[in-house]
Amino acid sequence: MNFFNRSSKTAVLDHAFDAPTTVVEDITGDYTIDPTHTRLGFSARHAMVTTVRGQFTDFAGTAHIDTANPAASKVELTIQTASIDTGVADRDGHLKSPDFFDAEANPTITFVSTKVERDGDDWTIAGDLTVKGVAKPVTIEFESTGSAQDPFGNLRVGFEGATSINRKDWGLSWNAALETGGVLVSEKVKLEFDVSAIKNA
Secondary structure (H helix, E strand, O other): HHHHHOOOOHEEEEOOOOOOOOOOOOOOOEEEEOHOOOOEEEEEEOOOOOEEEEEEEEEEEEEEOOOHHHHHHHEEEEEEHHHHEOOOOOHHHHHHHOOOOOOOOOOEEEEEEEEEEEEEEEEEEEEEEEOOEEEEEEEEEEEEEEEEOOOOOEEEEEEEEEEEEEEHOOOOOOEOOOOOOOOOOOEEEEEEEEEEEEEEE
16 A cells, blocks of 8 residues: 555645655665654644644664565664654643653653565555553554665665554543543544665665
8 A cells, every 4th residue: 555645635745856766776785764864753633623743853773674575674763752842842841741651751662663564665564662661563654765875975765654543552641621522632643754764884
């Protein structure tokens, strides 16, 4: 499934960028995620009328890519919980509190892949996402967005992916009821990944 073809509007937006480059046919190898050119984002509905977006700014990750045998591929990611950033200090403080992530007691969020599949440029990565000491399986659909040799001699590969989760599965259950019905924060959270990784020398 290629989630980038969900609507004509999405297709139009995709054409706003230059076409991706592909300098190598086989991207098999070991890679380190480049945090300065990678975004680990999320979005949730607020008061059932708008979408609040944020990201984590401090993380590290590695990947082994095997194009011939995708099942041999693997991904590991560690996120510093306190690096959550929604652009509003008070909101970020609440998210770091015991009401949500309890960042002081749970300084990291981790993801470790358990299964990788490939269909052309589309990759499906299943793994365990651990938040607040709770590990739950998630599946993320990725699309390869090309490869390039940067001006510093690094071979880079790019991937974009997304999935949706229910935050209550990880114990992130705080909420407040609205007088008009519904709740302040949606249980469903969308996760968004724009990944740039550099091949290890």
